Amino acid sequence: MFLAIDVSNTQMLLGLYNGTRLQRHWRVMTDVGRTADEYGFLVHGLLGEFAAQVSGIAVSCVVPAMNTVIEALCRDYLRTPPLFVGPGVKTGMPILYDNPREVAADRIVNAIAAYERTHATTIVVDFSTATIFDYVSEKGEYVGGVIAPGLGIASEALFERAAKLYRVELAKPKHVVGRNTVTAIQSGLIYGYVAMVDGLVQRIQHEHGVRARVIATGAYAGLLAPESETIEEVDEFLTLDGLRLIYERNRAAN
Amino acid sequence: MLLAIDIGNTNVVLGLYDGARLQRHWRVLTQPARTADEYGFLIGNLLADQRAALTGIAVSSVVPALSTTVGTVCRDYLHCEPLMIGPGVKTGMPILYDDPRQLGSDRIVNAVAAYERTRAATIVVDLGTATKFEYVSSRGEYVGGVIAPGIGIASEALFARAARLARVAIGRPSHVVGRNTSGAVQSGIFYGYVAMIDGLVARIQRECGVTAQVIATGGFAPLLAPASATIGAVDEFLTLDGIRLISERNRGH
Numbered sequence: 033m034f035l036a037i038d039v040s041n042t043q044m045l046l047g048l049y050n051g052t053r054l055q056r057h058w059r060v061m062t063d064v065g066r067t068a069d070e071y072g073f074l075v076h077g078l079l080g081e082f083a084a085q086v087s088g089i090a091v092s093c094v095v096p097a098m099n100t101v102i103e104a105l106c107r108d109y110l111r112t113p114p115l116f117v118g119p120g121v122k123t124g125m126p127i128l129y130d131n132p133r134e135v136a137a138d139r140i141v142n143a144i145a146a147y148e149r150t151h152a153t154t155i156v157v158d159f160s161t162a163t164i165f166d167y168v169s170e171k172g173e174y175v176g177g178v179i180a181p182g183l184g185i186a187s188e189a190l191f192e193r194a195a196k197l198y199r200v201e202l203a204k205p206k207h208v209v210g211r212n213t214v215t216a217i218q219s220g221l222i223y224g225y226v227a228m229v230d231g232l233v234q235r236i237q238h239e240h241g242v243r244a245r246v247i248a249t250g251a252y253a254g255l256l257a258p259e260s261e262t263i264e265e266v267d268e269f270l271t272l273d274g275l276r277l278i279y280e281r282n283r284a285a286n
Numbered sequence: 287m288l289l290a291i292d293i294g295n296t297n298v299v300l301g302l303y304d305g306a307r308l309q310r311h312w313r314v315l316t317q318p319a320r321t322a323d324e325y326g327f328l329i330g331n332l333l334a335d336q337r338a339a340l341t342g343i344a345v346s347s348v349v350p351a352l353s354t355t356v357g358t359v360c361r362d363y364l365h366c367e368p369l370m371i372g373p374g375v376k377t378g379m380p381i382l383y384d385d386p387r388q389l390g391s392d393r394i395v396n397a398v399a400a401y402e403r404t405r406a407a408t409i410v411v412d413l414g415t416a417t418k419f420e421y422v423s424s425r426g427e428y429v430g431g432v433i434a435p436g437i438g439i440a441s442e443a444l445f446a447r448a449a450r451l452a453r454v455a456i457g458r459p460s461h462v463v464g465r466n467t468s469g470a471v472q473s474g475i476f477y478g479y480v481a482m483i484d485g486l487v488a489r490i491q492r493e494c495g496v497t498a499q500v501i502a503t504g505g506f507a508p509l510l511a512p513a514s515a516t517i518g519a520v521d522e523f524l525t526l527d528g529i530r531l532i533s534e535r536n537r538g539h
Contacts, residue, residue, distance in 0.1 A: 130465045136467075161447050176470065178473045179444075179464070179474040189443040190434075193295055195318075208490050220433045221434065223432070224434035231477070235477055
């Protein structure tokens with residue numbers, strides 16, 4: 033079985049694949065203070081009987097301090113050397129970034145998974161710690177992207193920094209114009225972020241003179257997508273699927 | 287002369303008015319731990335000899351901890367009883383909020399100043415610590431608003447929390463699609479916020495079935511307004527002007 037590990041700034045998502053099918057998945061907190069032994073014990077325990085069946089691992093990691101921990105966890109607890117997505121790993125996608133080494137692994141992985149589905153001009157929107165947009169051309173080239181503050185960290189900053197505002201539940205209010213502070217904040221977070229996404233997608237399309245397919249992933253995709261005029265599809269496991277594709281392409285190449 | 291004081295979550299802005307004319311203005315850091323003596327010494331010295339010419343002070347505050355301090359500064363260092371804008375103070379604007387007492391004074395102040403200019407359906411966009419939208423009907427009623435995270439605090443959170451992202455200056459990049467990380471981050475902050483503003487203004491107008499005039503204020507307004515399709519005017523001193531208007535409406539009470 034194949035294990036995909038997506039390490040983001042706030043969480044690690046692990047997906048266990050049987051062929052192309054995602055059989056199980058787990059989420060754990062990203063904590064650079066924790067050791068390889070702590071994560072090893074945890075992940076080995078979560079995998080349970082499947083731990084012994086893992087024969088391949090691919091990792092996308094945007095937290096450099098976690099690289100050695102993940103490496104040790106894979107080798108020592110799962111007996112499988114991991115493939116880290118990064119410079120030198122075959123992805124099958126030309127990268128037109130000024131410096132391709134600078135594109136974070138999760139962005140390439142998302143772009144590959146999305147283009148595999150559309151085989152057309154595509155924009156991926158990843159609602160993670162940051163809200164990240166990746167633009168893939170019709171020919172399947174990674175062109176570039178946009179990185180905006182994420183909904184979670186921006187709303188936390190609002191509650192911490194504005195003396196009279198308090199934490200509200202992240203939910204869609206009935207009206208855009210709020211008649212009390214709770215619904216005014218809910219509107220700003222939900223409709224404000226939807227407006228940000230739709231507006232950026234439109235500007236990207238306008239700048240490149242294209243109409244793109246738009247696929248969303250990440251923690252808030254399910255909440256925001258129904259209000260968006262541009263998001264067509266939500267896939268919570270897009271990054272895991274991209275890791276599986278890259279792993280297969282590299283196995284076939286070797 | 288009137289001293290208008292706008293206590294925000296990041297800065298305290300002071301404006302000295304000669305009639306309707308803003309003669310001088312100053313900006314100091316909001317720091318609730320500082321004492322009335324520290325603020326008194328600072329503000330007294332900034333005002334210098336104009337201190338003697340003060341005939342009134344009006345204050346809008348969204349930081350309760352500083353309201354008391356500034357009240358003491360006004361009495362002990364400026365020898366003037368301030369008008370603290372809040373429930374019970376006459377604004378001349380009906381407030382349709384569920385509980386008008388809950389409405390931040392800066393929001394009603396901005397609405398009053400903007401409607402005084404337009405006399406039409408108006409949306410105020412205040413680009414400060416929070417990004418706030420206020421909707422005023424064509425009859426001059428405060429209807430309600432929207433509160434989103436501010437551009438400054440959201441960007442700081444991004445740099446603090448995303449391990450591999452370096453701090454970039456907030457500015458307008460040459461392209462929407464960035465081909466390097468700093469270009470991508472600049473685009474997300476700049477065009478992301480412009481999109482948020484234009485999209486929320488469009489949704490407010492659609493929901494209320496109006497075409498409103500849009501006036502922006504706050505630290506980031508001059509930067510973002512040129513790229514916005516909806517902002518019609520920028521006024522850096524809208525809040526101070528609203529404080530002056532409300533002070534005039536309460537004179538003699």
